[in-house]
Amino acid sequence: MATLGMHRDFLMEFAGLEKSVQRRVYETFEKFTGATHAGTHLEKLTNQRDPRIRTIRITDFWRGVVLKADRGDGYLLLKVLPHDKANDWACKHRASVNAATQGVEIRNDVALERATASLRTRASDEPRRLFADRSDKVLRSLGIDEEILPIIRLLPDETHLEALHRVLPEQQFDVLVGLASGMEPADVDREIVQAYARAAAPVSTAQSGDGLVSAMAHARGRVALVSCPEELLEILERPFDAWRIFLHPAQYRIAYRDSYNGPARVSGGPGTGKTVVALHRTYHLARRLPPDAPDGSVLLTTYTKDLAAELERCLALLVTDERIRAKVRVVTVDALANEVLRRSRGGAPLKIVFNQRAVLARWGRVARRLGVDFTDVFLDQEWRQVVLAQAIDGPEQYLRASRAGRGTPLGPLKKAQLWRAVAAFEEELREAGEWTFLQVCAQAARALDEGGDRPFRHLVVDEAQDLHPAQWRFLRALVAPGPDDLFLAGDPHQRIYGNGNKVSLRAVGIQVVGRSARLRVNYRTTQEILGWSASLLTGERPDDMDGGEESLVGYHSTLHGAHPETHGHVDRPEEIRALVERIGEWTASGVDPEDIGVAVRTVQLGRDIARALEHAGTPACMLGSTPAPGVRIGTMHRMKGLEFRCVAVAGVSDGVVPMRSALTPEETDPQQYREDLNGELNLLFVACTRAREALAVSWHGTPSEFLAPVVAQLPPQGRRDDALAR
Numbered sequence: 001m002a003t004l005g006m007h008r009d010f011l012m013e014f015a016g017l018e019k020s021v022q023r024r025v026y027e028t029f030e031k032f033t034g035a036t037h038a039g040t041h042l043e044k045l046t047n048q049r050d051p052r053i054r055t056i057r058i059t060d061f062w063r064g065v066v067l068k069a070d071r072g073d074g075y076l077l078l079k080v081l082p083h084d085k086a087n088d089w090a091c092k093h094r095a096s097v098n099a100a101t102q103g104v105e106i107r108n109d110v111a112l113e114r115a116t117a118s119l120r121t122r123a124s125d126e127p128r129r130l131f132a133d134r135s136d137k138v139l140r141s142l143g144i145d146e147e148i149l150p151i152i153r154l155l156p157d158e159t160h161l162e163a164l165h166r167v168l169p170e171q172q173f174d175v176l177v178g179l180a181s182g183m184e185p186a187d188v189d190r191e192i193v194q195a196y197a198r199a200a201a202p203v204s205t206a207q208s209g210d211g212l213v214s215a216m217a218h219a220r221g222r223v224a225l226v227s228c229p230e231e232l233l234e235i236l237e238r239p240f241d242a243w244r245i246f247l248h249p250a251q252y253r254i255a256y257r258d259s260y261n262g263p264a265r266v267s268g269g270p271g272t273g274k275t276v277v278a279l280h281r282t283y284h285l286a287r288r289l290p291p292d293a294p295d296g297s298v299l300l301t302t303y304t305k306d307l308a309a310e311l312e313r314c315l316a317l318l319v320t321d322e323r324i325r326a327k328v329r330v331v332t333v334d335a336l337a338n339e340v341l342r343r344s345r346g347g348a349p350l351k352i353v354f355n356q357r358a359v360l361a362r363w364g365r366v367a368r369r370l371g372v373d374f375t376d377v378f379l380d381q382e383w384r385q386v387v388l389a390q391a392i393d394g395p396e397q398y399l400r401a402s403r404a405g406r407g408t409p410l411g412p413l414k415k416a417q418l419w420r421a422v423a424a425f426e427e428e429l430r431e432a433g434e435w436t437f438l439q440v441c442a443q444a445a446r447a448l449d450e451g452g453d454r455p456f457r458h459l460v461v462d463e464a465q466d467l468h469p470a471q472w473r474f475l476r477a478l479v480a481p482g483p484d485d486l487f488l489a490g491d492p493h494q495r496i497y498g499n500g501n502k503v504s505l506r507a508v509g510i511q512v513v514g515r516s517a518r519l520r521v522n523y524r525t526t527q528e529i530l531g532w533s534a535s536l537l538t539g540e541r542p543d544d545m546d547g548g549e550e551s552l553v554g555y556h557s558t559l560h561g562a563h564p565e566t567h568g569h570v571d572r573p574e575e576i577r578a579l580v581e582r583i584g585e586w587t588a589s590g591v592d593p594e595d596i597g598v599a600v601r602t603v604q605l606g607r608d609i610a611r612a613l614e615h616a617g618t619p620a621c622m623l624g625s626t627p628a629p630g631v632r633i634g635t636m637h638r639m640k641g642l643e644f645r646c647v648a649v650a651g652v653s654d655g656v657v658p659m660r661s662a663l664t665p666e667e668t669d670p671q672q673y674r675e676d677l678n679g680e681l682n683l684l685f686v687a688c689t690r691a692r693e694a695l696a697v698s699w700h701g702t703p704s705e706f707l708a709p710v711v712a713q714l715p716p717q718g719r720r721d722d723a724l725a726r
Helices: 008-015 019-033 036-041 083-092 109-125 136-141 158-163 170-180 185-198 211-217 229-237 249-255 274-287 305-318 333-344 356-370 376-388 395-400 412-432 437-451 469-478 527-535 572-588 603-615 670-688 705-711
Strands: 003-007 053-057 062-068 074-082 093-097 104-108 223-226 264-268 298-301 328-330 458-461 486-490 516-519 565-569 596-600 620-622 631-635 644-649 691-700
Touching: 003 008, 003 211, 003 229, 008 074, 008 229, 019 062, 019 074, 019 229, 053 083, 053 093, 062 083, 074 083, 074 211, 083 093, 083 109, 104 109, 104 170, 104 211, 136 185, 158 170, 170 185, 185 249, 211 223, 223 229, 249 274, 249 516, 264 274, 274 298, 274 305, 274 458, 274 486, 298 305, 298 333, 305 328, 333 437, 333 469, 356 376, 356 412, 376 412, 376 437, 395 412, 437 469, 458 469, 527 670, 527 691, 527 705, 565 572, 565 705, 572 596, 572 603, 572 644, 572 691, 596 603, 603 620, 603 631, 644 670, 670 691, 670 705
Parallel strands: 003 074, 264 486, 264 516, 298 328, 298 458, 458 486, 565 691, 596 631, 596 644, 620 631, 644 691
Antiparallel strands: 003 223, 053 062, 062 074, 093 104
8 A cells, every 4th residue: 555645735735726626636646545556647757856756637737746755655745736837846846854853855956056056146245154153063963964054154144044944945944943043952953853853653664664654754744644545535624724634743742742740831932833732632631541531531721711612613623533522621710610619519609700890999998998008909919919829818828928029018017907908808708709710719729629529630721821820729629640630831922911820830739840842933923923023022031930931032933924014093083994994905815704803902992893894894793792704803812812814903002002001000019010011012912923924003193112113113104104294
């Protein structure tokens, strides 16, 4: 039987074909998985760089490009293109095997020769060399081959390296980007080279002698091995869900590691596939459960209903075996805590206080009644960030408690006064029979600890950066300590709920030292959008939840596209009119309305935009409401965890982003003010990185201070800043 590999590019091109052509593609390549004589249909071309690259007829117009093994029955599907383009591509490209990873690589020989000639012409004018401090020996050890080394030695900067993205062999490009962004060779070797080497797909003994099959197996993330016609059909039926099949070796190594001897964590910037890794890890844990394990033994959780619903949808795509799917329960942390506490109290429903304004109003009444000199905001933050975060239940414990991260120092007398307010506030809640969600989590954790009940064997947590210490204690209590007990995925750069949700994992009984990994390659957002969005975070180095700092060094995208647009307008109506026009241009170009997202800071602006779109004949749907066809519009908070082909971030104006009401007054607590400011900045970063292909950011009046790094770089005509021009 022939061994068939499918390159990721092949699947992406297949996704754009008409249904009738897709059927012909499947019929053509189905034979490769079941018959060794399939190679007789492959055609050689003249003047080829690699005689192993052949073409095959799909229709009169479309042809496939296939790499055939020198010996044996190994085939790699590379491209599906119109006839002339397929022949041209096949003549220019060549396959090779990476010396460090042993994975198959595809290179464009013609483009490499042209790039080398162009760089040599400019060499005398560019005295700087990007890799001057890296020896040939080091570069070779990382898989840079003898043909690529001379080109690399001519590169003056990262811009020229990025220009070679589609020209250089893929694995070598990953290595070079890592080095160029500041990673040390040892880190590149561990996180990129060894990731490929260790994540090789299994092959049979009979296949192992086939050099192409072995090289395909070592190219996981770009090549998928297909074992039978049914598997080929299952992949081709859902080509846009490539994340199910093509895991980067770094992702695969983390998700499918046989076992971790305790809690493990994966971090990384937006679009690096943390959620994909979490989903695959969930599947891996569920399918390894013993047959007698009860349904719902694996918990997959996050912090909002919208994100939980998306996890449930994606899990259904990934796990097609209903018996395995039944082993996984998907539910938010707060909903599960509510359930656990209700059950421990006999099943009576809990009265939850959702409205933060009502909470602050109660703090204000308590402060006035007791005559304490603290604002309602300060009292609420002290309660959440110190008392609930450290599970403090008495005045003596509070007097000794650390207040690291709180900007206003308190002496013993002030602490005693503040504790009186905390005790009075909690007593009022008890008398009213009311709970906050953090109290529910704290009490649910106590109920589990006291009863000794550990309802899950494994926990997988997505968007971990936004959980409060009380929620972490509850999660810790849900599963007994041991191998593979907790798996966490998150990104501190996307923390959007301020200092109250900062956590030391060690302080809540979760030790991830030695079991942490970081993803650096973005698979969702173009490099242009990524670079623009990351520039907003200049100077920010958030904590990594375990006593260190999280960095975006080495973070890059595999995709390229148009630069983000920035538009300023005189007033709100003009901004909305321009936004409706831009969305009309996107839909006219073939983008479905459901693939367009609009992120706003306030619900009211979102509603106004929705009405304007509907008036223009474009359907719109507010996130959080009943799902309906149309452009997705939501607050920046609701956009978390979602992605769209095109994204408009609207109303990024001074006084709105950052939202003044979301900032602790600087005179009340300077440190908390800075934390709140960073939370608002992260919120804008999250909104912008929801875009896959196109990003448009707009404002009316004066632009937000957060946009200063990017707006200042644009000429007035480029940013259409009418308000500033006045």
